[in-house]
Amino acid sequence: MRAASRRVAVRLTMRASVLLGAASIVGLAAFGWPLLIHARAGANVAHAADAPWIFVALIPLLLAIVLGEIAEGSLDAKAVALLGILAACCAALRVPSPGVAGLEPMFFLLICSGRVLGRGFGFVLGATALFASSLITGGVGPWLPFQMLGAAWLGFGAGCLPRAIGRREIAILAAYAVVASLLYGALLNLWFWPFGAGTTTSFSYLPGGGLLENLHRFVFFDLTTSLGFDIPRAVTNAVLIVALGRPVLGALRRASRRAVFDPVVAFDDAAPTSSADL
Template identity: 55%
Template sequence: MNGSRLGAVALRPRSTIALLLVSVVGVLAFLWPLFASADSRLGHSTDAPLLFALLLPLLLAVVLFEISEGGLDVKAVAMLGVLSAVGAALRPLGAGTAGLETVFFLLVLGGRVFGPGFGFVLGSTTLFASALVTGGVGPWLPYQMLGAAWVGLGAGLLPRVPDRWEVPLLAVYGALAGLLYGVALNFSFWPFSTGLGSHLSFVPGAAPWDNLRRFAVFSLATSAWWDVGRAVTNVVLIAVTGRAVLATLRRASRRAAFDAEVRFDAEVGLEPEPAPRHTLSA
């Protein structure tokens, strides 16, 4: 039976609550068009995505602080830095062309080995680092960071399975995560990307199911091939590199001994010195 997680980042009760809260706010940041009323200013301006683009980094910072406070030691920080740097270097190789996203498979494998907390942090830091490398900093970046953080988090929450099923499980998850990531990012800009009156357009105050139908048409017409390409890329990379990368990460984690309890024994190596002997000369 494989799929054990080695606890690189411990999720304490406070950090778990913070993670849940930012996820709830994140869901609202993506899905607000379904609940905007006809007379709401949010439905007729670009205030909503800009508001959430300012709010999400603050919430992500709170979550990262809570996770790192007592749950992220020096060894975990080093591993996080290495994987984030590798992910930032891999992303430009695909650059999103035809959906070839070469970074998400690493988030899936890293979250699988090191657990949901590490996966959440890895997703956000990798997308942030890659945006700095590629010059992709903008209002869309917080949405990308949160979406990638959810990808790593979900990988860490997958159940244990027999060894022969682990890579297929991760490949299926990678495909679903690639599709859902694209859908989520589409939601972040859909209300302002089409003209009024189109069958693809967002209609403020319309029934949620009607706007969902319009959004589905919009996604199929504009980004379906990119989302499918991302899903296929994840499947291929996980299938080809999964076992080797998982073995490498688990071997590195065992050597780092993330689960080992750090103890300081004041008596080890400290033997009492013999008392000085004084002699009396005649």
């Protein structure tokens, strides 16, 4: 049954992929607007102040559309049950480190799940896991849609990694964990930066400052305020993958095999008596 184990838990239809792409572009803009915004538009202070709030309203809507579209086609009972249970496990990994920042060892499980169960599943799991854990810890806020999108990308990316087995696979996953958690941290920081750094420091967002100037300021902001959290988080997740990756991947593969996603059902039309002779 090798063929069955390669089936993915959540199939991305054409429509879902297109929507996911569109939502991701808007998502990138939502994270990166302070850098991407044109100097002329950025300089219009009143106008630039609207941007983050437009995105706060936009991202949940887009996430809902994408998740709804993915669910519509291929989220059967098995995928939903597995999604819910794994989201609970991720949330449990997140609980010891509550708040906006934290060690978040949940990425480790998210990456392993995305790897085994495919990128569609990884995307949905990232979003639901963040949502569930925020509900459990009572941490729902305007940052939640952004965290959901970030984690969804992280899970999606884990499903896109190249084929490999054994130690090579673990090495790839661990490297991905480091890169992805650093990126996730930087992205969320980028979102928080215009609010968090005020206007009167040398690494505050400078409306109309242009890409290079603001990138420079942002990198400093990121280095000084958050890398202290982000690097330990990246290391924790990588270490967990090295230490637990093999058995966890094994358990997930076994579950996905047993779940028989997308089962092959055949009906014999032969008369009952003849089938008994087989």
